[in-house]
Amino acid sequence: MQGTIRAKSEIITDVIIYIVMGLAGLITIYPFLNVLAISFNESMDTVKGGITVLPREFTLQNYITIFQYKTLLTGFQNSVLRTIIGTVVGVLSASMMAFVLSRREFQARKLFSPLFAMTMYFSGGMIPIYMLIKNLGLMSSFWVYIIPLILSVWNIFVVRSYIDGLPYALQESAKIDGANDFTIFWRVILPLCQPVLATIALFIAVQHWNSWFDTYLYNQQAAQFTTLQYELMKVLQSTQSGSNYRDASVQQNLAAVSPESIRMAITMVVTLPILVVYPFLQKYFVKGMTLGSVKS
Amino acid sequence: MKSLPTVERPLNVNKSKANRFWDRMKQQKYLYFMSIPFVIWVFVFSYVPLWGWLMAFQNYKPAKGFFEQKWVGFDNFIQLFGDERFYLVLRNTLGMSIMGLIVSFTVPVIFALLLNEIRGQFFKRSIQTISYLPHFVSWVVVAGLVSKMLSTDGGGINDLLMWLNITDEPIQFMAKGSWFWGIVTMSDMWKETGWNSIIFLAAMAGIDPEQYEAATVDGAGRFRKMWNITLPGIRTTFMVLFILSIGHLISIGFEKQFLLGNPLVVDYSEVLDLYALKYGIQMSRFSYGTAIGIFNSVVSIILVFSANAIYKRITKESVI
Numbered sequence: 355m356q357g358t359i360r361a362k363s364e365i366i367t368d369v370i371i372y373i374v375m376g377l378a379g380l381i382t383i384y385p386f387l388n389v390l391a392i393s394f395n396e397s398m399d400t401v402k403g404g405i406t407v408l409p410r411e412f413t414l415q416n417y418i419t420i421f422q423y424k425t426l427l428t429g430f431q432n433s434v435l436r437t438i439i440g441t442v443v444g445v446l447s448a449s450m451m452a453f454v455l456s457r458r459e460f461q462a463r464k465l466f467s468p469l470f471a472m473t474m475y476f477s478g479g480m481i482p483i484y485m486l487i488k489n490l491g492l493m494s495s496f497w498v499y500i501i502p503l504i505l506s507v508w509n510i511f512v513v514r515s516y517i518d519g520l521p522y523a524l525q526e527s528a529k530i531d532g533a534n535d536f537t538i539f540w541r542v543i544l545p546l547c548q549p550v551l552a553t554i555a556l557f558i559a560v561q562h563w564n565s566w567f568d569t570y571l572y573n574q575q576a577a578q579f580t581t582l583q584y585e586l587m588k589v590l591q592s593t594q595s596g597s598n599y600r601d602a603s604v605q606q607n608l609a610a611v612s613p614e615s616i617r618m619a620i621t622m623v624v625t626l627p628i629l630v631v632y633p634f635l636q637k638y639f640v641k642g643m644t645l646g647s648v649k650s
Numbered sequence: 651m652k653s654l655p656t657v658e659r660p661l662n663v664n665k666s667k668a669n670r671f672w673d674r675m676k677q678q679k680y681l682y683f684m685s686i687p688f689v690i691w692v693f694v695f696s697y698v699p700l701w702g703w704l705m706a707f708q709n710y711k712p713a714k715g716f717f718e719q720k721w722v723g724f725d726n727f728i729q730l731f732g733d734e735r736f737y738l739v740l741r742n743t744l745g746m747s748i749m750g751l752i753v754s755f756t757v758p759v760i761f762a763l764l765l766n767e768i769r770g771q772f773f774k775r776s777i778q779t780i781s782y783l784p785h786f787v788s789w790v791v792v793a794g795l796v797s798k799m800l801s802t803d804g805g806g807i808n809d810l811l812m813w814l815n816i817t818d819e820p821i822q823f824m825a826k827g828s829w830f831w832g833i834v835t836m837s838d839m840w841k842e843t844g845w846n847s848i849i850f851l852a853a854m855a856g857i858d859p860e861q862y863e864a865a866t867v868d869g870a871g872r873f874r875k876m877w878n879i880t881l882p883g884i885r886t887t888f889m890v891l892f893i894l895s896i897g898h899l900i901s902i903g904f905e906k907q908f909l910l911g912n913p914l915v916v917d918y919s920e921v922l923d924l925y926a927l928k929y930g931i932q933m934s935r936f937s938y939g940t941a942i943g944i945f946n947s948v949v950s951i952i953l954v955f956s957a958n959a960i961y962k963r964i965t966k967e968s969v970i
Contacts, residue, residue, distance in 0.1 A: 367872060371764050372773065378761070379780045382840065385795040386783075388806060403804040447688060454685040460678055461671070466685060470692055476951070478699020479943025480923065481930040486699055504691055535680035564788035567905070571931070587790045587909065590797065621794045628786050636779060 386625070393417070393618040397611045416619040419611045425577065426585055426620065433582040436499040437562040444558040445551050447504050452513035453539045470507050487572055494576035498568060503561070509554045516550040517543060553638045563627065586624050589617055706941040712934075726941040736925070742831075743921040747902045749835045751895055757839055758846035759888070763876060765847065766854050781844025789841075793909035796837045800824055824910075830918040834906050849891070850884050857883035893961045897954030901946055922946055 387407040392400055396411035404410075420426055454460060455467055478486075483502075492498040520543070528538045544551070566583035573579040675682070706726055708719040730736055761781070768774040784792065799806045802820040811817045823829050861879050870878070904923035911919030920928075922942060930939015 364872065368767075368769075371767050375764055375768065375773075375777050378843075379777045382780050382784060382844070384806065385799055389795060389798060400804075403809075405804070406806075450684050451688045454681050457681060459674075460681050461674060462682070462685070466689055469689065473692060473696040475954070476700070476947060478696070478702055479940065479947060480926055481936055481939040481943055482699035482702025482705065483695075484931060485702055485705070485936065486695070490694075502695055505688055507692075535678070536684060539684070560786050564786075564790075566788065566790050583788055583790045586794065590790065590794050590909070617794065618798070621791055625787055625791050629783075632783060632786060633779065636782065 386629070389618045389621050392615065393622045395615070397615040400615055401612060416611055416615045417623075420616055420619050420623065425580060426582070426623075428578060429580045429582040429585040430623075432496065432499075432579055433563060436496070436581065437559050440500055440503060440562040441555050441559045443500060443504055444506070444509070445555045448506065448509035448554060449513050449544060449547060449551060450539060451505065452510045452517055453543050455510065456514050456517040457535075470510060473507055484571065493572050494579065495573075496579050498572045499562070499565075499579075499581075502568075503558075506558075509558070512554060513547060513550055516547055520546055549638075552635075556635050556638055560628065582624050586620050589620055703940060703944055705937050706944050708937055710937040710940075712936070722937075726938050727945070729938065730941050730945065735920075738917065739920050739922055739925045742907075742918060743900060743902060746831050746834050746907070746921065747899045749831055750838055750902065751899070753835055753839050754842065754846055754895070755888070755892060757843050759850055759884070761843050762847040762850035762854060762884075763880060765851060766880065767872070767876075778844065782848070783844070784841040785845035787841075789905040789909055792837060792841050793906070796833065796840075796910060797824055800833070824912060825914045827915040827918040830911070830915045834910060834919075837906060837910065849887060853884040853887040854880055889961065889965070893957045894954075896957040897950055899953055900949045 384407070388405070391405050391407055391409045393416055394412055394414070395405055395409040395416075396413045397416065399411045451470070455463060455470075457463065477483075487493060487498060487502065490501075492501060524542055524546070525538050528542050533541065564583060566581060566587050569579070569581045569584035570587070573584075705719075707721060707723060709722050709725075710719055765774060765777065768777070800808070800823040802808060802822055805820070807823070808817075808820040812820065823833060857879065861883075862875055865875050865879060900922065902921065904921055904927070907919045907921050907924055911924075923946075926939045926942040926946075929935045930942065
């Protein structure tokens with residue numbers, strides 16, 4: 355390619371590198387494919403073992419069974435809802451705060467900016483926050499998924515560094531046209547920030563979709579606010595302790611579908627949204643990662 | 651300032667300064683409207699919990715008001731440092747944390763180095779896409795995958811080991827305490843290696859290609875170039891990340907341990923946060939749990955600042 359003949363040893367190293375990296379890729383993808391195959395495989399047949407990446411006896415029965423679980427459906431609804439609301443709220447508040455902090459002439463900037471930055475270095479800890487949530491009356495409510503996660507200082511700084519890179523003249527000309535600061539934010543800044551907002555939206559959405567500990571901690575008593583991740587967590591824990599995950603609302607024929615198949619099917623349902631959106635959004639993720647790290 | 655007449659002027663200036671202050675405040679009212687709610691939020695959710703630290707010096711009973719609590723001084727801390735379990739938990743925390751630190755600062759670097767050497771763009775892209783994926787999957791799912799792979803009936807690892815005749819009967823990976831740290835470290839490696847390599851790849855992309863060309867002219871081979879150009883090129887990035895991670899040595903989170911652990915391996919899986927969760931919330935000993943949290947925070951802060959101080963001494967630069 356560069357007009358030079360590559361030495362034999364070069365080619366050998368190339369081959370070794372390709373093999374090592376190919377293996378790494380295989381190890382990464384195999385568990386997903388394995389679980390996918392088992393989730394589509396006939397339950398009785400799975401018990402015999404030996405399923406790798408393709409189902410032996412294809413069936414949809416495992417999925418049909420789990421979609422009869424009421425708690426799972428509730429969990430699915432709540433997870434979708436918290437992801438949508440949480441992302442919209444998170445993106446709007448991070449960009450609004452970033453906009454305010456990017457305005458050099460803002461009087462309170464010197465006061466507010468460190469107030470947010472300082473929180474990166476400490477945390478009240480699990481128990482004081484638990485007590486706070488309790489005292490605010492957020493226990494056993496849907497809002498415990500939204501309100502404590504309204505802002506992330508990290509996201510504020512990512513958006514702010516983006517706004518700082520925009521020409522200030524745009525804001526000034528809007529001002530001359532008589533726009534107030536909110537209009538400038540809404541009409542000028544938000545549309546221009548779209549790439550960075552897409553990035554943080556994805557991070558926030560993934561965070562919401564993946565969290566389970568807040569359900570564990572705050573909504574264990576409120577079955578109507580359960581989330582999908584939490585339900586999966588319960589399924590997995592119940593296997594480890596030997597009991598089976600069951601749903602009282604379903605008359606379950608245990609002989610038809612084994613707990614293992616159920617588990618694999620639920621795992622796939624929980625993972626699928628991420629697998630589906632991931633390839634399209636990869637470039638934003640990577641951009642966000644490098645953006646954030648350059649900042650720090 | 652020297653003569654009398656000028657004494658009056660600063661007063662005027664002050665007055666108009668005050669006026670100007672209010673005028674500007676009025677001008678910026680939208681900025682205030684847009685930020686005050688979030689300032690209140692950050693105050694409530696980040697600063698009010700600090701006030702909760704006082705609980706550690708009380709014998710906190712939820713039924714009573716905050717000021718009616720009994721103050722007990724350092725009793726909770728004395729009890730904490732007197733508990734044998736605490737040292738076990740601390741050992742687990744540090745053990746897994748140091749293993750994680752070593753792995754997460756070697757494997758991703760090697761991964762990035764190798765990825766950087768791949769010429770075929772399609773292959774390179776595919777490997778990248780696959781390797782970043784587990785980062786976005788929750789720990790709940792990963793714990794499920796790991797226990798499936800390690801399971802004794804039909805788990806991929808056991809099947810492979812038996813096929814290779816390394817073992818005759820399946821190994822009970824999840825039931826052996828001595829395996830637990832390794833399992834956590836390997837799971838973490840599986841999940842985060844690709845993602846952690848992004849930043850090193852970005853640093854490698856920033857190295858001036860002329861350096862490589864010059865080295866080629868000088869007759870340097872591939873490994874020479876890696877050693878003498880690529881690795882020094884990512885040194886700053888590496889050091890900064892390393893220092894920041896040292897600050898997190900003691901606060902490694904608890905998700906992995908919570909989800910992968912089981913009663914059989916609890917002596918190896920319990921970490922500080924889980925200990926705090928068990929005593930503080932499940933047993934409702936809020937004061938004791940808070941004391942554990944404070945210990946955690948204080949050690950973290952000390953670690954960050956000392957790591958930074960060492961780094962400063964070496965490089966005359968500060969990370970924080």
